[in-house]
Amino acid sequence: MYRRKMILVAAFLLGLSACGKQNPDHLAESEIIETTESESQQTEIEGAERVEEEKESFSRIMTEAKDMWLNFLDYANDVEQYVVTDLDKNGRAELIISSMGGTGAYTYSRIFEVNEAHDGLEEVTTDFIEGDSQPDIISFDKPVTVYIDQDFVHHYIVEDFLKVTPAEYHTVIYDLTLQDGQLSHRALSSKSESYNTEGGVTVKYEDANRAEITEEAYQAIAETVFADANRKEQYIWGWQDLKELKGLHDKEIRQKLDESYCKWEEVWE
Numbered sequence: 503m504y505r506r507k508m509i510l511v512a513a514f515l516l517g518l519s520a521c522g523k524q525n526p527d528h529l530a531e532s533e534i535i536e537t538t539e540s541e542s543q544q545t546e547i548e549g550a551e552r553v554e555e556e557k558e559s560f561s562r563i564m565t566e567a568k569d570m571w572l573n574f575l576d577y578a579n580d581v582e583q584y585v586v587t588d589l590d591k592n593g594r595a596e597l598i599i600s601s602m603g604g605t606g607a608y609t610y611s612r613i614f615e616v617n618e619a620h621d622g623l624e625e626v627t628t629d630f631i632e633g634d635s636q637p638d639i640i641s642f643d644k645p646v647t648v649y650i651d652q653d654f655v656h657h658y659i660v661e662d663f664l665k666v667t668p669a670e671y672h673t674v675i676y677d678l679t680l681q682d683g684q685l686s687h688r689a690l691s692s693k694s695e696s697y698n699t700e701g702g703v704t705v706k707y708e709d710a711n712r713a714e715i716t717e718e719a720y721q722a723i724a725e726t727v728f729a730d731a732n733r734k735e736q737y738i739w740g741w742q743d744l745k746e747l748k749g750l751h752d753k754e755i756r757q758k759l760d761e762s763y764c765k766w767e768e769v770w771e
Contacts, residue, residue: 564586581601584599585740587763609639611630624683627683637674646737658679671695739766742761
């Protein structure tokens, strides 16, 4: 007789689908199913095979559409990075291309998502205004905090640092979301720093309505705004150097995209 046990099949498959780790505490009781040891092993094998096929499909689609995204950042930049992830958790991976450079430390990003038919890549529309500095979505190895609301919308907390003049700096904390192929951002709070000729500095903190707030309120703005969120998570994304893809063969590009996708992991608190 097979020994019966409780396994978190949903947690296993979810973790594999992101090539990362998932906290089983996030699962509902209905997702915990009883099965035999033999059946669980078969489920794990089949799940791993499906995820591997899905991952390879994403990288193949992105590579076949490389003319859309690989060379559009040919102008001079200090940083050019890319990452493969799934911001809205809809099962269709996104490829984010982002650059940062210039005296003002401007960031410019474009996002491409695997289409619903899983046979091509389409660019995500954004509410960014041409000429404005965009959120500094490149996180390198720094964890990114995300709040999941009652509607399962993922709200990513990102900053945008801007050097306005040699003596004036501006930082904005943004809420970034991806829904139905539309990337949106909204300012939650801001910090302004002004330096005088004697080396003194004046710092001002404001909320989204331009009302002055304390430094503590500025630092805690995301926790305040999303106090009613279902849960809070932190991710490390697999950002990599875009310039390394230039001149590579398609097979090598696919391998690099796979590598980025599988560097994703959740940071457990």
